[in-house]
Amino acid sequence: MHFYKSQILGSLLALAPQASHAYPSISPECSLDNLSHQLSSIASSLSNNATILSVTHVQLNGSYGDLNSPQGLPPLVSTGLPDLCAVEVNVTSSESSSYTISIFLPSKWNSRFLATGGGGTGGYVNYLDMGVGSQYGFATMSTDNGHRGSPYDVEWAYKNPQKLIDWGWRAMHRSVELSKQLIKGYYGKKIQYSYYIGCSTGGRQGLKEAQVGADSFDGMLIGAPAWWISHQVAWNTKISKDYYPVDDPKSIPNELFSTLIAQTVADQCDAIDGVRDGIISDPENCHPDFEALSCNSTGANSSACLTSLQLETLAKVYEDYYIGSEFVHPGLELSSEPGWPQYLFADAPTSWGIDYIRYINLESSHEIDADQFDMSPYRDHGGKILMYHGLSDPLIVTRGSSYFYEQVELATGETYPITDWFRLFFVPGMLHCSGSPPGVDAPWHINGAGQNWQTGSGAYSVPGFQDSKHDALLALMEWVEDGKAVEQIIATLWHNSTDPSSGVWKQRPLCPHPKTAKYNGVGDVNEAQNWNCA
Structure with a gap:
């Protein structure tokens, strides 16, 4: 276990905007x-x-x-x-x-x-x-x-x-x-300290490394990890079979995913967090009634409704995948619908899933999947994990992260609460690793892996908010080096999401699972101070 060096980290945080100049030249x-x-x-x-x-x-x-x-x-x-x-x-x-x-x-x-x-x-x-x-x-x-x-x-x-x-x-x-x-x-x-940052496959790489080499890192910032990729591609191939070909009566016109179906989900799930703002913060506690979309409903619009076969297809996309009684992979999360046309259901199935099965799954899945859930050696080394995942991720299924978290908790026992060393944060409205669909426009920037690819030359941290309240990497460092557990991270969105100079549009706290952000009913919903983790 590490001795905490609060004075060192304090210097880092205080000088974060000039962090590369905060230390003597070597x-x-x-x-x-x-x-x-x-x-x-x-x-x-x-x-x-x-x-x-x-x-x-x-x-x-x-x-x-x-x-x-x-x-x-x-x-x-x-x-x-x-x-x-x-x-x-x-x-x-x-x-x-x-x-x-x-x-x-x-x-x-x-x-x-x-x-x-x-x-x-x-x-x-x-x-x-x-x-x-x-x-x-x-x-x-x-x-x-x-x-x-x-x-x-x-x-x-x-x-x-x-x-x-x-x-x-x-x-x-x-x-x-x-x-x-x-x-x-x-x-x-x-x-003095070693860290890791990665999203998607990068998230899998970090978790796999902690399972292979428990002393490699003191802290890991893990985004939307493709940790169970052999099962992910099996699930992906299964839902492709459920959906394609596009001229089959069971197939749903893909333009309806980001319009009719996404709006139906928003209508029934948006207000659960206490405010109707287009951002679904708590999909796990929502159970939408899709029969409202049935073409058999009274007054149904024939160009904006689903047949009974199409409703069955929709249900299969959301449902968990089992082979017999064996759990294979979770289904997609509610609120991920706007990304389906791009990532899942185009005019023809993507070749990626079947190619992965053809070239990789049949050879070396055990070398790739980060499925060694007993991570107590990493924990006992003093390592911390801060994991995040977009609730609207249409590519790497969001519930895969909660499943991983739960399995690690079971495998590492009750002697040390998992929240002492591993915390999971869901990002409402965020797509895969970064971004938010137009019309949802949820805050998503926390300095996760790859997020500054979009915000301009030389951008780092959260532009304008280089501190541990907004920057997940600095929050992780504060946890590792100063013992201050991460209770929330404030996500940021600018008016032009790729241009911080356009001014802050929205900020909202992200909460450690299973807590979610709830509007307190007072003040601007776009200000983080008006939300609480509960």
Whole structure:
């Protein structure tokens, strides 16, 4: 267990807007010779298989990254960086596999380490989240997990069991080990605290690493984790079978999901939190009556109603998936409907789910799923988990996170309450990892993984609110280092959600599960102070 260093964290929080300048300059020699010497002196089984590819000194406000990022990703170039040393390392993991590690070593280092995750099945270095972390003064790391590809590319896995092991856990695990040792050698001092941030597959990577290496991190900020991906794709394939083909009488026109069905859910579920504002905060306590949409209802609009077959299809999307009596995967959450046309039900089934089953599920699911629920070794190391998930997530099923949380609680016993070290926060109205549908416009920015990809060059923390009340990473650090448990996080939305200079539109507290935010009945509903966790 750690001794709390409140004075250190207090300095970090007080100086958060200038976090990269809050520490004395260390400025070791950023050169190939120096880093190669550090690598060769590391007492690690990896050292014989690791090679420095490049060492680059990035000056203050400089840029670094990958302009030619894989298809489906923006240019992965961090801008407005602090003065730092960027290091690229290649590690041979087997006779048929290798992976790349990138490390940012800021000259003004906060004595902390931050590992970042990726998304989908993608093979890429997450320079954008690395850049965000470096703004605080973290030495940051990301790995391409052993291949290069888009978040929906799966064919690389075919008959490549070693690459699957790299992607599943080995590249992250060994990258963390090597990075920590290289950082210690470079600065000539120990890392005080180690952290992790990732969403989606990045969330899975973090949970898997805590299960593989309990002492890898002191704190993890985990978003919408695809921790049970073998079951997720089985469920996804099942609901595709229920829905397609689109010309079948059972199929629902996909434009009705984000209009008729979403509005029906909002009409019946919105006010449960005490105010009707378009944001559904407590879907678990809502049980909408979809018979109101039946074409058999008196006065039904023939162009905006559902047949009995279509109502059956709709019910299957929401219901939990069982094979016989065995639970396989939870169904979609109420309020996720606006995202269904894009993520689930287009003109034809997405190939991603069946490709995953074809190329991965039949080979190495045990190497990938983060389903070792007894995480007491991580807890006993002193580790903390702050997990969040959008209630309107149409891609990674929201209830998968509550199921994971409950299974961990059962597996780790009652000696230590789970809330002592693991807290789960749901984000009403948030889609997958970030964003909110038009018309819902819910606050979602808490400095989760990938959220600052959208808010401009050099953005970090929660622009304008760089403190532990609004920034989930700072809140996690305060929990780890100062023992202050996270009781709520205030989510922020600007008038233009990608432009903080447009001014704050809405803020709302997020509450640790099973609490939810309730309007107190007084004042502006868009101000966080008028909501309580209950």
